[in-house]
Amino acid sequence: MAKVSTSDFRNGLTIMLNGEIYSILEFLHVKPGKGGAFVRTKLKGVVNGKVLDKTFRAGESVEAVRVERRPYQFLYREGDIYHFMHKETFEQIPVPEEKIDRSVFLKENQDVQVVVHAENEEILFAEIPDQVVLKVAETEPGVKGDTAQGGSKSAKLETGATIQVPLFINEGDMLKVNTKEGSYLERVKI
Structure with a gap:
């Protein structure tokens, strides 16, 4: 060094x-x-x-210390081990859950940056994007007349994460989520 x-x-x-x-x-x-x-x-x-x-x-x-950020794609989870594939070489690597910040927002086929110590190839951590689009898996139904100015309710996302959302959000809606704060940003039309 x-x-x-x-x-x-x-x-x-x-x-x-x-x-x-x-x-x-x-x-x-x-x-x-x-x-x-x-x-x-x-x-x-x-x-x-x-x-x-x-x-x-x-x-x-x-x-x-020389570190490198490498593009990987999340493939699947096996217990506390997450498996990623390099986007160019297709090499697959296992990463323990404690080296993934905000893993509760990680879904299959999502792109991440894996930070590696360049000299000894040690995986330091995997970094997920600051904003992701996820589907609402469970929430109380929206009621006609609920507005964006009103209160909020809990919604369980497809990854298992639970966040607070406005009352007008329904199951199946696609949401943009801030992963750093674990908060709702906006509803997304796909």
Whole structure:
């Protein structure tokens, strides 16, 4: 792994810190009137998702980690193991459920990005899209006169996830869902 100086920091750079891989979300070079310059950073753990504020002295070196994002398609689930196929090489890989963030919104044939440590080919995590279109499997029937301004009700989606939706949503409707917040965005006509 290559060493990088704080002058090489940029958003998205992945580094090794205390044995964990972090991605730089924000950084700011600070040169106070007195004392040495430093770099203030906001880091996010690639594997654990922890957000951390860290200050480095100017010129300090850290280990850079090369990660690759690869296009995969979700095939099927077998217990706690999810099977994915590379979209170009058709190679299939198993990924444990704990390495998939928001797996409850994952449906068969859905495209995902699998993030891999480039040097040792270790699968770090699978990232599903921020917005997906899913079908409503179960919900209370909509009543005439219910409006978008009214209340909300629970709806179970085809993947098994349960979200809150407006009262006018019915079984069989296709919904655009925000996977980060687990929330309803809009009804989709297909």
